[in-house]
Amino acid sequence: MRVLGTKLLISTLQKIRNMNTEEIKQFIAGDEWHSIAPELRPSSIKNPDGSIKPFYLRRTFSYLPDDVFELIILNYADPLGKVPLAKLFVKGHIEWKGEHPIAENAQKVDFIADKEYTVTPLHTGFVDLLNAVTKGFNPWIANEAQSIFKKEFPPFGLVDGQVFMEYDLIYVFGGLMFWGARHVDGRGFDSEENRPTNLQIPLIRNGNH
Numbered sequence: 217m218r219v220l221g222t223k224l225l226i227s228t229l230q231k232i233r234n235m236n237t238e239e240i241k242q243f244i245a246g247d248e249w250h251s252i253a254p255e256l257r258p259s260s261i262k263n264p265d266g267s268i269k270p271f272y273l274r275r276t277f278s279y280l281p282d283d284v285f286e287l288i289i290l291n292y293a294d295p296l297g298k299v300p301l302a303k304l305f306v307k308g309h310i311e312w313k314g315e316h317p318i319a320e321n322a323q324k325v326d327f328i329a330d331k332e333y334t335v336t337p338l339h340t341g342f343v344d345l346l347n348a349v350t351k352g353f354n355p356w357i358a359n360e361a362q363s364i365f366k367k368e369f370p371p372f373g374l375v376d377g378q379v380f381m382e383y384d385l386i387y388v389f390g391g392l393m394f395w396g397a398r399h400v401d402g403r404g405f406d407s408e409e410n411r412p413t414n415l416q417i418p419l420i421r422n423g424n425h
Contacts, residue, residue: 237312237323240388241279249277249393249419254297260373260402268402272297277393277419283310285327293339300338305361306380307332318413322387322394329365329380336361346371373404383411392418 235243257271272292279285287306293299306329313324337343337356346356349370353362368376382405387394396405396412403410 235321235388240323240386243388244279244393248422250422251275252417252420254292254295255417256295257398258400258402260404275419285310301342302338303336305332305334316385318385318415319387322385324411325384325386327382327384332363333365333380334361334363383408385412387415392420394418
């Protein structure tokens with residue numbers, strides 16, 4: 217029985233690994249995908265000593281019909297995810313750009329936030345920061361969302377009229393979904409040249425633990 221179970225597992229992993237683009241789309245659709253644990257990113261912001269400021273978060277991702285996606289990011293002040301700072305909600309389209317060389321059947325994808333982009337501050341410190349550095353918004357209040365879609369938003373480096381997008385990747389293996397790992401120097405995925413070349417900690421399908 218153990219041998220049969222091992223063969224079945226290997227067969228399943230091989231099928232998952234060998235999916236083409238359309239099969240990957242079908243596989244990731246229909247459920248929410250979540251971070252396994254709080255994740256660490258190097259941000260583009262530097263500390264006073266020149267070191268890169270860490271960015272802690274959790275992701276919730278949904279792939280919808282017509283290549284539409286929804287992404288919720290919860291940003292935290294601490295590595296264990298106990299002090300929430302902000303909630304980001306992004307909705308837009310995915311463009312599939314062909315194979316990525318990081319792994320067999322990994323796919324280059326562009327995430328284009330062309331439908332919705334909102335920010336909800338969850339901490340008074342972040343509220344104060346937003347009120348100090350942003351213009352053209354209502355006063356920021358904890359737990360109240362505001363749209364930053366196509367608006368100037370200095371904390372994220374967005375300029376007026378800009379539709380946020382990232383040059384990323386998707387790789388499915390063993391029932392997990394991987395995106396690209398952030399560059400260690402804090403560079404964003406803002407061009408084809410800056411598309412990621414490594415894998416980030418994976419997302420797990422809703423209901424799997």
